[in-house]
Amino acid sequence: xxxxxxxxxxxxxxxxxxxxxxxxxxxxxxxxxxxxxxxxxxxxxxxxxxxxxxxxxxxxxxxxxxxxxxxxxxxxxxxxxxxxxxxxxxxxxxxxxxxxxxxxxxxxxxxxxxxxxxxxxxxxxxxxxxxxxxxxxxxxxxxxxxxxxxxxxxxxxxxxxxxxxxxxxxxxxxxxxxxxxxxxxxxx
Ligand SMILES: [Zn+2]
Numbered sequence: 001x002x003x004x005x006x007x008x009x010x011x012x013x014x015x016x017x018x019x020x021x022x023x024x025x026x027x028x029x030x031x032x033x034x035x036x037x038x039x040x041x042x043x044x045x046x047x048x049x050x051x052x053x054x055x056x057x058x059x060x061x062x063x064x065x066x067x068x069x070x071x072x073x074x075x076x077x078x079x080x081x082x083x084x085x086x087x088x089x090x091x092x093x094x095x096x097x098x099x100x101x102x103x104x105x106x107x108x109x110x111x112x113x114x115x116x117x118x119x120x121x122x123x124x125x126x127x128x129x130x131x132x133x134x135x136x137x138x139x140x141x142x143x144x145x146x147x148x149x150x151x152x153x154x155x156x157x158x159x160x161x162x163x164x165x166x167x168x169x170x171x172x173x174x175x176x177x178x179x180x181x182x183x184x185x186x187x188x
Contacts (some may be wrong), residue, residue, distance in 0.1 A: 005053075005054060005056055013058075013128065013129050013130050013131050013134070014056065014057050014058070014130065014131055014134035014135050015057055015058040015059070015060050015097070015124065015125075015128065015130045015135045015136075016049065016052050016057045016058070016059055016060070016135065016136050016137075016138060016171075017060050017061075017062050017121055017124070017135065017136070017137040017138070017139075017148070017153060018045075018049070018059060018060070018061055018062070018137075018138050018139070019061070019062065019063060019138070019139045019140055019141070019144055020061050020063035020082075020085075020099070021033060021063065022140050022160040022161055023042065023045060023138060023139065023140055023158065023160075023161075024041070024042060024045060024046075024049075024061060024085065024096075025039055025040060025041055025042060025085065026040040026041070026042050026161050027160075027161070028160075028161055031067070031072070032065075032067035032072050032073055033073075033081050034067075034072070034073040034077050034081070035077065035080070035081065036080065036081060036084040038081070039081060039084055039085060039088070041085075041088060041089075042161055042162075042163070044162075044163030044164070044165060045138075045158075045162075045163055045164050046089070046092055046094075047165075048163065048164040048165060048167075048168050049094060049164075050092060050093060050094045051168060051172070052168070052171065052172075053093075053094040053095070054093075054094075055172065057135075057136075058097040058128060058130065059094065059095070059096050059097060060096065060097050060098055060100065060124050060128075061082075061096050061098070061099045061100065061101075062100050062115065062120050062121060062124075062137075062144075062147065063099065063100070063101050063102070064101075064102045064114055064115050064143075065078050065101045065102065065103050066102070066103070066104065066105035066114075068101075068103035068104075069103060069104050069105035069108045069109065070105060070108070075103055078101060078103065082096075082099040082101070085099075097124075097128065098124060098127075098128075100113075100120035100123065100124060102114040102115065102117075102120070115143045115144060115146075115147045116142075116143040116144075116145075116146035116147045116150065117147065117150075118147050118148075118150040118151035121137070121147060121148070121151040121153060122151055125151070132151070132152055132153060135153050135154070136153065136154050136155075136156060136171055137151075137153045137154065137155045137156070138155075138156045138158060138164055138167070139155065139156075139157065139158070140157070140158055140159065140160045140162075141160075144157075145157060154174075156170070156171075
């Protein structure tokens, strides 16, 4: 980690929360991502996240992986995929601080962590001492929006497998002390 980033990180403690499938990685045409061969990074998002990472944002993934509950993949496979994502991101000079994965599905077993529950966002905020007001949530679905709203994190909606370029400047130029508000790609 470069020392400038370390300094910023310790001072600011800000994070960008992202969805995994359809945001960080391309999931088009796939029911679930079961192995590393299935992983294709969404390049335009990666470039944007790298900019935010260099500005000291932690990148934290919040993902529903009900394929585990449905026995389409094992938890080990899911963890292997997450590990692989971080391996290929490290080549690009960024890292996911943590993957928070809900491995449940309400048809099998109810849980407290499945999005739109803000459970994992709140857990991350506590674990990494993140400043809510300085943090953002980038997601594709309404459940991401509700999750962000409930956790009082500023939300940016992007198109599935789309990019975050239009939102980057808003994040970079935002007043971190401003009140909680929503952003939608239509506003850019
Ligand atoms: Zn869960």
